[in-house]
């Protein structure tokens with residue numbers, strides 16, 4: 236017993252010392268990041284939300300279970316390890332007393348049964364993981380594998396270790412049965428796995444079973460301690476870090492608004508910013524906040540983000556997983572530099588100094604950590620953030636780096652320069668005159684009030700038309716259809732006309748926070764003057780999901796608070812309340828494309844579908860990638876204004892999926908999507924791959940066809 240006890244305790248002490256040293260180093264590294272006081276404050280002030288999130292995301296494995304088979308395997312392994320804590324207590328107890336049992340519950344048949352059940356569950360889990368990994372072998376599958384770029388060898392080592400944990404457990408429990416010291420001796424076959432192991436070992440006799448009992452208790456503790464060390468030094472660090480990362484992630488889900496630009500933890504106001512002392516965006520690894528560094532350490536390398544990324548799917552160099560791993564590798568390699576006192580850095584080894592000198596964003600020839608092609612390929616679609624089981628915030632990191640590139644380095648794709656100039660000079664990306672915003676109004680056959688000052692008291696809605704809706708020919712059709720429907724339903728609305736300016740979304744998503752703040756402040760002033768602020772009882776209708784997201788969820792960062800509704804939400808309500816009655820049959824097969832900034836970023840999935848389904852005769856069919864798993868059109872993240880030079884085109888990839896359903900119409904709820912998908916359809920028509928009658932329309936255009944008088948429709 237003494238030898239068993241000494242070996243067990245020495246093993247434990249050594250493992251804890253090695254793992255503890257690593258954790259201490261990781262903590263010091265994380266604290267070299269910038270402060271993030273808002274994360275701590277939120278967690279402190281919203282304890283019930285945090286508890287609920289931990290229960291659902293960590294204990295309930297909510298995001299993991301969205302992928303049924305791997306999710307179930309992970310849940311079985313995770314829950315198994317929680318339950319197997321009891322067996323670890325029993326193994327330690329057996330070091331000191333051979334007949335040890337956990338006080339009170341330690342002889343219950345139920346306890347023994349549950350332990351065996353979950354041990355078997357863990358075995359099933361790792362068997363499933365083995366199959367998944369073999370089927371997705373990156374060496375065979377290449378980029379199609381979600382494990383492409385992950386450290387697969389370490390993953391196999393960990394799977395083997397988990398198997399050994401359960402194997403040693405069952406062997407020592409089986410041997411305990413045969414030596415008569417098993418705490419669940421009287422439970423018989425209820426403790427089924429141990430009972431079976433006992434039956435298998437029984438022929439070896441008491442002596443051999445005694446040796447097996449002692450050896451495999453130590454073996455079990457040895458494997459667990461080795462596992463502890465491996466966890467501390469590998470991607471399996473997520474076992475400890477995931478609950479922390481989930482706790483401090485941006486609520487509700489890291490999507491929707493971008494993080495405001497911060498310097499030293501405080502939100503940066505350009506009017507007060509000091510170019511000598513303030514940090515503009517993320518230009519070095521130490522410019523990331525501790526939460527950013529925690530993100531890097533928490534990545535499990537599962538590749539779920541990569542598998543959903545439209546840039547990766549179309550052969551661009553951007554993989555959200557690889558981006559996080561590259562940042563993590565750089566942070567770890569630069570750590571000796573970051574953790575050294577400033578006056579001792581010059582004497583660090585040459586390789587550390589070389590790592591410290593690497594530009595955060597730079598081409599491979601400049602030894603950059605993140606290739607600019609990677610940085611600019613992102614459409615901000617949110618698929619990565621939505622999928623990530625440990626709540627990593629890829630978009631904020633990407634946009635943080637873009638901010639530094641634009642504001643400090645002036646290094647961004649030059650084709651975007653025209654758009655930025657147009658925004659600064661004319662308040663819209665096309666550089667058209669402000670007066671042109673009213674052109675579509677003149678084409679309507681009823682009057683639409685244009686607000687001059689304050690919104691009239693009898694008008695309930697301000698219709699925020701957006702630049703595309705007012706100035707782009709295809710999007711203008713949707714604007715007019717929406718206006719017509721509102722008019723038909725008797726909704727009182729007004730528009731801002733020339734007083735409306737771009738919300739600033741393309742500038743912000745490109746990284747130009749300066750232009751964004753300029754436009755946003757101007758619009759907040761206009762909206763406040765119009766009297767549509769919070770508490771006014773007035774609502775803002777936005778047709779463009781980018782405008783919707785910016786006004787509803789980003790303007791509060793600048794003090795502008797408004798009740799914003801997307802036009803599909805309002806149309807859905809008007810149909811449901813009987814104010815709009817779709818009576819004309821539209822005998823078409825229609826598939827709906829979820830705009831990322833309406834769907835994933837703002838979780839508006841049902842209203843546009845409700846409108847489509849309300850139209851008689853429509854045969855609605857979903858594409859495989861829909862709702863939360865919807866595939867981007869390629870326009871977000873200011874990509875609308877950038878060339879797509881690498882790989883295949885995202886919009887064509889999306890349309891190929893629609894074409895597989897052979898629809899008559901592709902409907903959507905976003906002017907950007909209409910333009911991108913419309914271009915893709917035109918390209919497919921030119922190549923003879925799509926029927927000439929196929930069109931891309933807004934949901935409002937479909938509804939207008941269904942409520943118009945038959946003669947009007949025929950005339951049209």
Ligand code: SF4
Pocket residue numbers: 540543544545546547553554555612613614615616617618619620629630
């Ligand atoms: S936001 Fe979309 S495009 Fe950007 S990295 Fe994530 S998945 Fe890829």
Ligand code: SF4
Pocket residue numbers: 533534535536537538539540541555556559619622623624625626627
């Ligand atoms: S970032 Fe999240 S989804 Fe992507 S590999 Fe890491 S843990 Fe998985």
